[in-house]
Amino acid sequence: MSIPRKQTHLGLLKILFRRKNASYGVKLLYTALDAKDIIYNPCKFLVFHLKETGAPNDNAFQMLLRCGIFGKKYRPYTCKGFPDIENSFMYDVPAPCPYNEYIAPENYVKLKHTHVFQLYFAIKDDLKLLKRIFPGHTAEETQSMLSQCNDVVKVSAIWNEKPSEYFLLKIPRVADILYTSKEHPRITSVKQAHPLWQGHIETRLEKHYGSKWQDCLDLAIEKEIQQPQQINPADDSAIAEFKS
Secondary structure, eight states: OOSOTTOOOSSOOGGGOOOOGGGTTEEEEEEETTEEEEEEOOOTTEEEEEEEOOOSSTTOEEEEEEESSSOTTSOOHHHHSTTSSTTSHHHHSOOOOHHHHHTSOHHHHHHHHSSOOEEEEEEEOOHHHHHHHSTTSOHHHHHHHHHHOTTOEEEEEEETTEEEEEEEEEOOOOGGGOOOOSSSOOOOOHHHHHHHTHHHHHHHHHHHHGGGHHHHHHHHHHHHHHSOOOOOOOOTTSOOOOOO
8 A cells, every 4th residue: 555554644743742533543444355454543633523414324424534733724734735745755655545546447456456445444442432533422322323334344353462343434435535636636547547656556566467567557558448447436325524
């Protein structure tokens, strides 16, 4: 993936550090049928909230993500310009973010990852955390709603050698969670993405296909030209809203 496991907020002095609710018990899970599950820490300043939608079904809540210290208009330049700034890890090794790849055309995803992956938020089943992520609801009410939702799965996992229970909420494929710029646009095809992140993509292809990686790349581009694929549409079945 394109993000380091111990990623923290960029460019902020330690004196400004505040432990927001996403730094405690909320993780990002990358998973696929034929791949190893990978868990990432979110930004330590991220505020993760649930919000009622009033929908008369089992998905009657949204997921809201916000910077816990700065508002959208007042975030520090290192965060606002990420990942194009010079001290960003993506600047040294240009690569698309996992959210960008998550909604990319299947042809691109299968070529680079050899499988279609899923992204989930893993929320620790901890009353101290649960009472902070659903304003207007007690920890017990939040726990009950998540437990009863058909689209939420509960799993056991070990984090820092401590076993815990986690609720898994699938991240919907919507475009507004992306950071986009001239250098990091939305992925529309292999042919479009390859020149932008050439070193990163070719390294992954060589790892998967060995000396035949160039042939696999050329074949994927040729298939795109013959049978253009549409970008994955937004997941209308998921009631979610992402705001960074």
